[in-house]
Amino acid sequence: MAAGALPGFRDFYPDEFALRAHIFRAWRNVARRYAFVEYDGPPLEPLDLYTKKSGDEIVGQLYNFVDKGGREVTLRPEMTPTFARMVAARANAIRKPVRWFSVPQLFRYERAQRGRLREHFQLNVDIVGEPSELADAELLSVAIDIMRELGLGPDDVRARVSDRRLLNALLVEIGVTEEQLPTVYAVLDKFARQPHQISIDKMAAAGLEPKTIDAVMAFGEAGTLADLRERFKHSEALAPHFERFGRYLDHLHAQGNGAWIDLDLTIVRGLAYYTGTVFELFDAKGELRAICGGGRYDNLLQALGGVDLPALGFGMGDVVLGELLKERGLVPAATGNAADLYIVGGDGVLAHGVANALILARHLRRTGFSVDYALSADKYVSQASRNQLDSARKSGARAAIAFDSEDQVVVQGLFGKVSEAPKHHFDAAPLLDGDTMAYAALKDWIDRNIPSRQTD
RNA sequence: GUGGCUGUAGCUCAACUGGUUAGAGCACCGGUCUGUGGCACCGGGGGUUGCGGGUUCAAGUCCCGUCAGUCACCCCA
Structure with a gap:
């Protein structure tokens, strides 16, 4: 067999390009329908744009090298730092709330697997300058409408939503201490992928009381917001969080997205920068990796760009989405061109x-x-x-x-x-x-x- | 980065316990058919069996290495 593309990189033959174009078209059509405007940045960035916030260990995951001018550079692994820099540079001049989207090709030096390559295209949709939960609902609605645009329905794709503020308050309410939070987050994040006994052992090792451990494990079993509210109706500390999250869900229902949504407190999202609502889109069968993930990150622009603006966004890759469309026979006809x-x-x-x-x-x-x-x-x-x-x-x-x-x-x-x-x-x-x-x-x-x- | 599984034509697969010149369907190219043709039929091109070593009289088949794919970890975009 002749030498092909580099590992984790793709050649797009016309059939494959047709699928990619189909996905891009859906992304752009829906984003524009929601009045988002497109931007882009450089595919090559200074290395320290990513190491500053994430530390040097992230370099192992980057496609980095030294350029001919001696600069430490890397192919961009994500769009958010670039986005934060761009917004911060003109923070005072840009009309808020900002509705921007981009379709960058991103790179990551990792061992490739199904649904995970060294290169992919990722729709990034962000809103800046709006703390209201209506913005959170608007963001998720974009993601769901893209699923509709591609012919997918709530039987194909589920949107799992949570809120860091609510989860935090719940954990405090049941007696989890500040030092134990990272352990509990890790347990929740892996709740479905790791045997329950291991989760329990990990929390016990972190010093959680058996009663608290039981309560955390109960959060892992998805219920409705109403159930949760009923269980904690006595707590004054939780009330505002329930109300805010309730408004978020109400907006989503009014937008016609109710059938897609599941409350799922195990949606934590790896990186710690999320501060509010978080969500992920999954195929309903649960066979593939997440299609899309995002949420509110109110402190990130301050950290990355030095401007204090609330913000939220999501990323949606073309790889898993393409796999799902192929599986459901929703790819455009090959003779389309x-x-x-x-x-x-x-x-x-x-x-x-x-x-x-x-x-x-x-x-x-x-x-x-x-x-x-x-x-x-x-x-x-x-x-x-x-x-x-x-x-x-x-x-x-x-x-x-x-x-x-x-x-x-x-x-x-x-x-x-x-x-x-x-x-x-x-x-x-x-x-x-x-x-x-x-x-x-x-x-x-x-x-x-x-x-x-x-x-x- | 660690471990498991896999690797034969562009694709899907054959080749009995190692044994002639590695086959077929689809796809591709050319042609025949004065014609129910979204056919049919005839012919053709295309493989150092991923690559490199080893064992053997003989390796697609057994062994080692390597590369690639895939799955699970790790990590998460």
Whole structure:
């Protein structure tokens, strides 16, 4: 086997590129529908943009090197630091709330696995400057609408939501101390992936009381907000958190997203910078990695950019999403980019040499059609028309156009039985003269009689 | 970074306990068919069996290494 792409990197053949373009289209369509505007930054960044906040151990995960000017640089592993820098630099000039999105290619030097490569494209959607939970609902609604745009429903994808502030208050309420919080977060994060006894042992080792451990384990079993509220209705400390989270869920319901949402206190999100709502999108079967994750990170812009603005956002990668779409048969037809018209020789080919085919193609393309033909003048003249038609059919073209005789061209559909396919003759002379009306008539006939390619 | 599994044509797979020149379907290329053709039929190109060593009279098959893929850890975008 010939040397392929680097490990964890992808070659995008046309079929694969079609899927990628399909995903990008959905991302951009929905983001724009929510009035977000697109930005981008450099794919190569100074190394310390990431080491400053995360420490040197993160370097092991980066695609970093020294450039010819002696600078420590790295391919960007995430978009948030770049985003924070850009917003911070113009914090006073940008109208708030900021609604920005980006589709960067991100890089990470890690051993590749299914759904996890060394490179991926990730939609980043962020809102800056708005502390209200309505912004949180708006953000998640974007993510859910993208699922809809791609043909996925609440039976395919679940949105698991939580809130760090609520969780924190709950943990304090049941007696978890400040020092024990990281352990408990780690346990919750791995709740579904790790045997319960190990979780219990870890918490016991961290000094949690058996009663507190039981309470934490109970948080792992998803319930509704109402259940949780009922259990802790006596707590005054928790009341405001329940109210705020309740408003968040109310907004999501009003946005039509209620059927997608599950409360799940085990959604912690690895990095510690989340300060409020957090959410992840998963395939409903739970076979794949998370499709999307995000939440509120009110302190991050201060830490990274030096401006104190509340912010929230999510990232959604193309890899897991693509796997899910493939699994559900929601990938676009491979022939989606095939030509509208394929020029074949026909019986009039000797009177109309290849030059006339080129003239015809020129005017058809000017009219807006995509036009294909065999790039061999010999073949155009000498290969049997039916073989040329076979080639046209295989190319995925919707219709063929041929010089049927000395003074006529014929357009015929390339679907269904040949004998039943729509067919129409046009005078060749005005078409070769580039007569606009003749092409308008031809286009009109095609629009009426040649359906768009089905996914058959 | 650690460990398990896998690696034959572009794809899906064959090749009995090691034994002739590694096969088939699909795909691709050319042709035949005056025609129910979204066929059919004929022909063609394409493999150092991932790569490198070793054992053997003989290796796609057994052993070691390596690379790649995959799964579980680690980590999380």
